[in-house]
Amino acid sequence: MKKKLMLAITVVLNMTLSAQTPDEVVITGTNKVSKQELPAAVIAKLEKQFPNAQAVQYYKVPQDVVAKGWNVTVDDELDPAETVDYYTIQFTRDNMNYYGLYKPDGTLIKSKLEQQAATLPDPVKASISNISQTHPGWTVVAKTYYKNTSATKNLEYYEVVARNDAGEHRRLYFAPDGTLKKLKKE
Structure with missing residues (x-):
């Protein structure tokens, strides 16, 4: 029952998330x-x-x-x-x-900064708190801050990795204002 509920919530979250998601830069050097x-x-x-x-x-x-x-x-x-x-x-x-x-x-064209986040902004903490209330048994195991910069835009976001008692993992991506932008199952 718990797994079915989690699956239903995950599907709803995936359908309602914003179209704009964090860049995933792959460093390729030949x-x-x-x-x-x-x-x-x-x-x-x-x-x-x-x-x-x-x-x-x-x-x-x-x-x-x-x-x-x-x-x-x-x-x-x-x-x-x-x-x-x-x-x-x-x-x-x-x-x-x-x-x-x-x-x-x-000339710097584009950059990506990745840093372990000891603390999270209050809006992100509030969003995580709301999710943990609706999804009991999930624990935050890692927090990372990212900043992607190019000549025309800057994108900052937080990646939060959560794990439940069954060993399942989720990666949640939040804007600094606490908006959940993307959810990935592992």
Whole structure:
């Protein structure tokens, strides 16, 4: 009975969620390269923005791979006729993972920041509280903050992973205002 109720609630939630969901960036680098192989402008931009970056990894990424791996769209202001390679930089700093897509001249095209959330904004806490009242037995096991940035938009959201006594998992994605944007079953 409990499983049927959960399934019914999940179906209703999936049908009512907003069409706009968080981006899921897949970092695709066809050629891992050394720091020395990157243009000086890209290195200078990284060191200026993030002087304490640790565990930095560098990738040279052809444009066609960028379009697939970063879900690059017209909004990102890339010229489809451009044949220049791009560079992805991935690093950690202060318990944060950062991914950046750069042009050879050091221009940041798109970035993604991922950080474990020790606390959640009050509206997100309230939404989780409401869900836990309607779905007893579910416990929050992880909270992550994401910020995706491009030249034309910024998207911030929180991913909350919940588990029940039967070992089932759900990923819930909330806007900072507490709006549930997406629900994934695992």
